Amino acid sequence: MSYVTKSPWVIHYDGSSCNGCDIEVLACLTPMYDVERFGIINTGNPKHADVFLVTGSVNEQNKGVVKQIYEQMPEPKVVVAVGICANNGGIFRECYNIMGGVDTVIPVDVYVPGCAARPEAIIDGVVKGLGVLEEKRKALASGQLTAPAAPEESEQAEEQEAASEENGTEKVEEKEEA
Amino acid sequence: MGKRTIIPFGPQHPVLPEPVHLDLVIEDETVIEAIPSIGFIHRGLEKLVEKKEYTEMVYVIERICGICSFGHGWGYCAAVEGAMDVEVPKRAEYLRTIWHELSRLHSHLLWLGLLADAFGFESLFMHCWRVRETILDILEKTTGGRVIFSVCKVGGVRKDIDNETLKEIVDTLKGMKKDIKALTDVFLEDKSSKNRLCGVGVLSKEDAIDLGAVGPVARGSGVVQDMRLAKGHGVYDELDFEPVIEEGGDCYARCKVRIGEVFQSIELIEKAVSKIPEGPISVEVKGNVEGEFVTRLEQPRGEAYYYAKGAGTKFLERMRVRTPTNQNIPALVKTLQGCDLADVPMLVLTIDPCISCTER
Amino acid sequence: MSVQANIVPVTASDLLAKVRDLKSEGYRMGQICATKVSAGFEILYSFDKNHELLNLKLTVAEEEEVQSITSEYWSAFIYENEMHDLFGIKIKHIALDYGGHFFKVSEPTPWNPKK
Helix, strand or coil, X not given: CCCCCCCCEEEEEECCCCCHHHHHHHHHHCCCCCHHHHCCEEECCXXXXXXXXXXXXXXXXXXXXXXXXXXXXXXXCEEEEECHHHHHCHHHCCCCCCCECHHHCCCCCEEECCCCCXXXXXXXXXXXXXXXXXXXXXXXXXXXXXXXXXXCHHHHHHHHHHHHCHHHHHHHHHHHHC | CCCEEEEEECCCCCCXXXXXXXXXXXXXXXXXXXXXXXXXXXXXXXXXXXXXXXXXHHHHHHCCCCCCHHHHHHHHHHHHHHHHCCCCCHHHHHHHHHHHHHHHHHHHHHHHHHXXXXXXXXXXXXXXXXXXXXXXXXXXXXXXXXXXXXXXXXXEECCCCCHHHHHHHHHHHHHHHHHHHHHHHHHHHCHHHHHHHCCCCCCXXXXXXXXXXXXXXXXXXXXXXXXXXXXXXXXHHHCCCCCCCCXXXXXXXXXXXXXXXXXXXXXXXXXXXXXXXXXXXECCCCCCCEEEEEEEEEECCEEEEEEEXXXXXXXXXXXXXXXXXXXXXXXXXXXXXXXXXXXXXXXHHHCCCCHHHHHC | CECCCCEEEECHHHHHHHHHHHHXXXXXEEEEEEEEECCEEXXXXXXXXXXXXXXXXXXXXXXXXXXXXXXXXXXXXXXXXXXXXXXXXXXXXXXXXXXXXXXXXXXXXXXXXXX
């Protein structure tokens, strides 16, 4: 975890989630899981935030809200889609008022699976996102990154690797120490 | 007299855990009128009955809401069982009651935490959620899930809890009482909490009845209304159930009702464990739904309606869920009139809004 | 076909009078639910008194206008706006009429799509 030198602030928006993932996101902040030990703070102001946690899929009415929050966040920024609904619509995929995953509206960097996503998985996803954030910061500094890139298939595959990657084991060790 | 201004509140707002939107008409710092608008998380999941068989639909219905998911699954199963004349084994009804009360415990502790957060008592929020994790551990141990359980099915339940584990649950809950009491005393006795809660957002008994308020909102205004008293809802009639009623009608009364119910749920679980009979946990259900049935149950947030209608195929014709928040919005609009702008987040919270329930 | 005993049919002209009676008897409005049927719509009004359930069932043709019950039970506006937005049922004299903007859906009246 040596690359976590900053204190990333997250903003959370509930798309059309069932609350299951939302209360797990909140559970991450509370004493049992306590993401604040990584310096992560939940903020309500998009202009203060580095990481955008979205739960639930997007629909006609909230796509503008999601877009607006994303656009207000300063660069570099990372979007973490929490739960299967935010990934691709999940069980509600066939509903008439569901457009699909969050990536239909804004680019997503990390996909966290689960229904509901477990707090451990959410923390893993955010930590993974911090790696992306650092890369984006470097790219931004060197002038390589200008506009946010469109989401690509490869990112999903990357996320699947995330579960087995060392991030996960590292996190568990950290937890034991804490 | 000041100038009238309209302030949009929500859907993304620092104090709101959920996307509710209100247009607040204010004069100086006083709210004159509040106009709710919903639909941010409308999914249209009731229409999935046309694509999912009635036995599969229970998993969709459970995902109406991640906080009261067990109750939704139960309500749906009860409506279908009613339409099909299925008699559920006694042990299954006891297990459903135990899980339902555990859900109420975790929901009320969650709400207490959010309330503390809404009036700016962050450490109290953290402690409520710390205590709540113990309930989630019990739920995870007995069902396999922390928030979505999928243990209810048409005709009974999918998992049994052995008697030894049931005793362990009771011991754990008894052990938690002291911890919970220490927290709830802060809500009820602490000067700064009382300062925010007492006399704020009063809903009179007449208004509560007139506007059709349900659950702790109605009971906080002195209305004797709890679906656990109704016939055919779990095994509450065998547990000497008496609802918790408070007369005040303000935020403090609503908070007190929920705190009373936390301890009551622990007692109900103890009683249910001492009375649970041996036997099967489900019956085989054959055939399809033909006919219609309306049923109700008491969710942590209040009375919920479940309506199922089938025409003899494996897909239902119509499934309808009416959730408690839906019915409490008119009461919220009423209590917001005349309140201070700074109290709005807290008042919104005291009806314990569950927007994903409301919009389905 | 099993029919629950507490579902009572009601006609459109009797609806408001019946609802007024229930209100004066101390019933509480529980919910309103619409179902699309081949003849039009079935609307189920649920009422509760002392934990006893009573349902009124109204069957209307597709284009028929339904009288709002918000004059008796103000809180019915939520359900009536919902029925209007999701089913396209025409309801007159709603106390708080959102005019089709209560639920914002990607296609109008998803439960009764217009071809």
